Amino acid sequence: MNPADLVVADCNQILTCQGALPKRKDALQDVGLIERGWIASYKGQVIFAGDEKGFRKEVQPETDCVIIDGKGLTGLPGFIDPHTHLPFAGSREQEFLLRLKGYTYQQLAQKGMGIQTTVKATREASGEQLHSLCLPRLDRMLLYGTTTVEAKSGYGLNLQDELKQLKTLHHLDEIHPVDIIPTFMGAHEIPEEYKNNKNEYIELLINKIIPEVRRENLAEFFDVFCEEGVFSVDETRKLIKAAKKAGFKIKIHADEFSPLGGTELAVEEAAVSADHLINITDKGVQKLAESQTAAILLPAVSFFLMLEKRAPARKLIEQGAVVALATDFNPGSSMTESMLFVLQLAVYTLKMGLEEAINACTANAAYALDRHESVGSLEKGKKMDLILCEAPNYPSIVYHLGINPIKHVIKNGKLVVKDGKRI
Ligand code: NIG
Ligand code: FE
DSSP states (O other), rough: EEEEEEEEEEEEEEEOOOOSSOOOOOOOGGGOOOEEEEEEETTTEEEEEOHHOOOOOOOEEEEEEEEOOOOEEEEEOOOOEEOOSOOOSSOEEEEEEHHHTTTTTTHHHHHOTTTHHHHHHHSSSHHHHHHHHHHHHHHHHHHEEEEEEEOOOOSSSSSHHHHHHHHHHHHHHHSSSSEEEEEEEEEEEEEEGGTTHHHHHHOOOOIHHHHHHHHTOOOEEEEEEEESSSSSHHHHHHHHOOOOOTOOEEEESSSSSOOSSSSHHHHHOOOSSEEETTOOHHHHHHHHHSSEEEEEEEHHHHHHHHHHHOOOOOHHHHHHEEEOOOOOBBBBEEEOHHHHHHHHHHHHOOOOOHHHHHHHHHHHHHEEEEOTHHHHHOOOSSSSOEEEEESSTTTHHHSOOSSSEEEEEEEETTTEEEEEEEE
């Protein structure tokens, strides 16, 4: 008998999302469905997921064990959001209004709005202010089911303000239940003061900022915006080589607005993920499908920017790519913290199957962050990160729109959202 300090008894359904990782093609159909499921954890780790009979045989709840009634609830692993720009100041409603009048995201960026607007606001904010701005965002993430989040710097674009963003992420990780995985993205844009001297900024990144971020051990990943008018494929390659040498794992904002070939570069450089892919070429799809690099799709961006074009999710899945989903939470191209919304958009706008999309928000999203050993599925030994939805069955989570069905969230074996409220 195994001791348990938390038990969720008799859920309508539990999805464990277990199975070999990463999940490709048909493996994406398997969500590990348990009808009338019981799940238990001890000291933050899952010790059992199965039916009542198995539970009675294997699990011995401790005397002060927390017991949650799962009747009427559907449980699944906490969402993993593997791509966000969480630590920013300011907001961009003005830009949104201009977009409603017909300006495109790139036209506004060329006018000096876009990322530069947020860089200005973020540079002006103190570390404490940034911290206070991020707290309610993290709370909202939790309320909408996210238990692990990747977060990028990239609105400082100088040593001091990039460090400020990354240090804020570390402080937040210490005090907030959501696990935060930091990415250094000093190559998000060319700062205003280097607009006519891009090479000098690239040299500054390579010779000063990358080594310093590494020395202070402030980020696990390095990311570049490989895009027309931002960093070319060759510049991205040069930056990546330096970042790898310093010890970073790699991610690339690839083929978002133009088919530059960031995807092919991601594969060549064995990046952990290639993200966006709205304008990926057929060759890019094929290369990515044959690789270990995850394809992180961000359907909220096409939706938010009202773009006709979307990442070719079906093609990617059918050819065997490792597809994951993320919010891209940021003030310019995706102002949402909600992975629930992203899950729904993936089904309704990318034509992903329900099971494919759930695996892409959990198991494969953990793989896209190199965290699949510890989170993303509800299996013995993994973290007890569990969402409990007030839903009769799992299709209901995507079928019933415009509401938040998430009633309880358990992080590391502790109840952190109860009856829809943060505790
Ligand atoms: O992932 N594409 C580059 N970066 C963000 C947008 C950032 C912003 O507009 O502030 C993105 O879409
Ligand atoms: Fe992004």
